[in-house]
Amino acid sequence: MRSIFLLIFISISSSGFCQQDTIVIIDFTKVLIETNQNKRISPVTSLDQINRAGFFLNGYKNGSIRICNPEPLSIWTNGQLFEIIKGCQFIELENLMEKEADTVFISLSSQNSLKNLRCELVVFEELKIIKEEISMPRTARDLFQEFLIIGWIILILILGFFIYRFPSRVAYLKNKTFTFKISAYEFINTNFFEGGSIYLTIFYSLGLAFALFYLNFSLSLDLFNSPISLILFLWSWIKTAIVIFGLIVSKWAIVSIVAGLFNFKGLKNYQLFDFLNFQTFLLIPILGLILLDFMFSHSIIGWISLDAVFLFAGSLILFIIWFTLKFVNNSPRKKLMIISYLCATEIIPAIILLGLFYK
Structure with a gap:
């Protein structure tokens, strides 16, 4: 009953605020x-x-x-x-x-x-705040802000569904993302085409594309063309997320081939599993900082600068270091073979990707 009264109050207040004075x-x-x-x-x-x-x-x-x-x-x-x-x-x-x-x-x-x-x-x-907003042409109302609001809603819905649908994966993310030990969970639930991994990949792809869009248009980096409508903004975001999703699938294919050549059975599954967990865990607080920066219109949060572009490279380098230590501590293979394997699956692809990105 209280909820009903609250909704009625909000509706009346909103209509009263939005109406014009006659x-x-x-x-x-x-x-x-x-x-x-x-x-x-x-x-x-x-x-x-x-x-x-x-x-x-x-x-x-x-x-x-x-x-x-x-x-x-x-x-x-x-x-x-x-x-x-x-x-x-x-x-x-x-x-x-x-x-x-x-x-x-x-x-x-x-x-x-x-x-x-x-x-x-x-x-x-009209009330001054409404009059100023309505009288401004649509292009001056900052199309980018409309895109950010819709993007946040989509990301929150996907993350909410993931938390509700895959609680065990969420528990692992919270408690064991940075562990150096290999648990049985990583061998049982690490198939890339398992539901949890697919949904996490979708969220990570959309989230990373969203962060790149924010940095691009906030810092005028010209990484993407400036869309002229909200639909084109959303479509550009989705296309960028599809490219990121494709890169992750390519990584899975490369890891599968190289792991087969080195006879590392089962490694292809939990290597990508660890990559998604590690990168998503780092991405979520970055998205939170971006939200704060957007809410306060750059007046309080001062971390958004050109240096923020290097967060992407930093996250890849941190993962390579962490996974190397984890792999070395849990594999009986010779270190030279392990380093050769990591060069083929992590280090060389990362250098090529970062070189293209920062070119």
Whole structure:
């Protein structure tokens, strides 16, 4: 029940905040005139007994006329029927004023009395924060910020689903990502095409692409072309994530081939398993810092600079060092063979990738 009241309160508050302030300039019911039996014009003192009255409209170019009447009401301009309304309606002044005419006579008539008539000249004054936002053209409203908000929603949904669907993988991520020991879990649940690994790869690909986009457009690095619409922004992000996903699949293929040549059985599975865990664990706090930087508009968080680009290289180098130590501590093979294997599967591909990226 409390939740329902909270939703109602938020809805009412939001509608109240977003609405425009209506300012009444003139109440035309105070200046209405009528023509009596002698065809003389006289001011209307009471609307209770009359069903036809009018007023002269001149000197006003901006605003609207708000006309309200519970019964059908005919609106005439200079003797010509303009519209028949019932209830409340706003009519722009420019629609009532005739071309090259400074003065228009507006006549209002109904079958019954006009005692409930409301007729006012009004203008709208928006709240300053809303007026400034709406009046700005879309291109100036920073399309990139709209992309960031949608991107965050997508990433949070994917991460939430991963946490809900694969709790054992999440527990391993939290407790054993940087361990130097090989557990039985790594041999049982490390198939790359197992659901948890695929979803983690999708999240990592989208998250890394998101971080690259943020650094690119925040620091004007020109790594990507500037999209001209929100759809193109999202599509560029997805395409970049697909490329990252493809690189991870290529890494899996290379590791599988080289592990077969060196006769390292089972290594191809937990090597990529460790890579995804390690890189995702480092990526999440980076995304958190990016969120803080975005929320505070660079005014508080000062770490976003050109040096942030080297975080990508740093994460790869840290993984190579950590995995080398882990591999050496848990493998009976000769160190020269281990180093040769790591050069083929980690070091040389990393050098090539970083060389292309920072070129």
